[in-house]
Amino acid sequence: MSISSRFAVGIHILALIDLNKETASSSEFIAGSVNTNAAVIRKIMGMLKKAGLIEVQPGVAGAKLSRELSEITLFDIYKAVNVVEVNELFSIHDKPHPDCVVGKNIQSTIEPIFMAAQSAMEKVFQNLTLEDIVKDIEAKEQVQ
Amino acid sequence: MSISSRFAVGIHILALIDLNKETASSSEFIAGSVNTNAAVIRKIMGMLKKAGLIEVQPGVAGAKLSRELSEITLFDIYKAVNVVEVNELFSIHDKPHPDCVVGKNIQSTIEPIFMAAQSAMEKVFQNLTLEDIVKDIEAKEQVQ
DNA sequence: ATTACTTGTAACCGAAACAATTACATCATG
C-alpha cells in the first residue's frame, strides 16, 4: 500500500511553475522534468485547477499560481489531488458480528483512533507551504 | 487508496482472544466475529505469531497473548501485519529530470517531509495499547 | 491407530487503483 505519487507530482508541478515563471510551463515541459507522460501532467493540473490553486487556459501554454507561495499549503495540494479520502486512510472490516462483544463495539472503538492518526499525518502538511518547498530547493541550488 | 484492513482485523483478533480467554478462540470462531473466512484469520494470526504477539500451536485450537495487554501497543500490531513499509507511505515519482532545478532537488526536499508525516501518524499508535482498546470495549458493554 | 478437528500454506479469482499511453475534440494565436 502506498499513497499515490500524484501528491509528490502535484508539489513538483507547482514548484516548477513558480521557479520557471519567466517562461511558460507547458504540460510537455513539465512532463519532461517529472519524467512522465504529458497527459498525466494535464490530468493532475486539472485537479489543481479545479481546487483553485492554478489558472490555466485551454489552448494556451503555461499556468500561473492563483495565490502566493506562502498561501498554498501542502495540505491544499494533498486535498486537491485526492489521494486520501476524508476519514478513509485506514480500512475497517465491515459487518463484524453484532452478537459478539468485540464485533459489536470494535468499529466505534477503532474509528476515532484511525481518525486521530490520519489527522496527525495531515497536520504536518497543513503546517508547510509551497514557499518552504521552493526555498529549500533554492537553498540546495545555492550550495552547488 | 486505503491501508489494508489487516490492521483493524489484527486489533479485533487480539482483543477477542483476550476477552474470550476462558474458552479457546479457534480461527473459525474468530472468523465468525470478524465476518470473514477462517483462512484470512489464520493468515493474519500467522503474522501476529511471527511478530511474537501471540502463541499458537499447530493443530490445537486457540491462541494466547504473549504479553500483557498494556505491553502490546497498536504500533506493534501495525508493524506485525505489515500494512505500510518503513518510509513508504507516500510514493514519490522516480527519475525526475536531473537537468532541471526542480527535478534535481525535489526528492530530497520532499522525502523528509513525507517521513515526518508518516511518523506523526505512527506515533498515535505507539501511544495506545491493547489495554486501551479492551477497556473501551468493556466500558461500552457496561452501558448497555 | 483411527477419527475428528485444528493450524499452516499455497494457489487461484475478481475487483480496484495506479501510472502510462494513445487518441482526439476543443481552443488560442499568428
Place this chain on the structure above:
DNA sequence: CATGATGTAATTGTTTCGGTTACAAGTAAT
C-alpha cells in the same frame, strides 16, 4: 487556416486486496 496547446476519454499492464478452496500436517480423544 495552420500550428500547437489544453481537456478528457479509453485502453493497457501491473500490483494489491480480500475471499475462497484445497490440502498437508499436527493434536487429542476414543
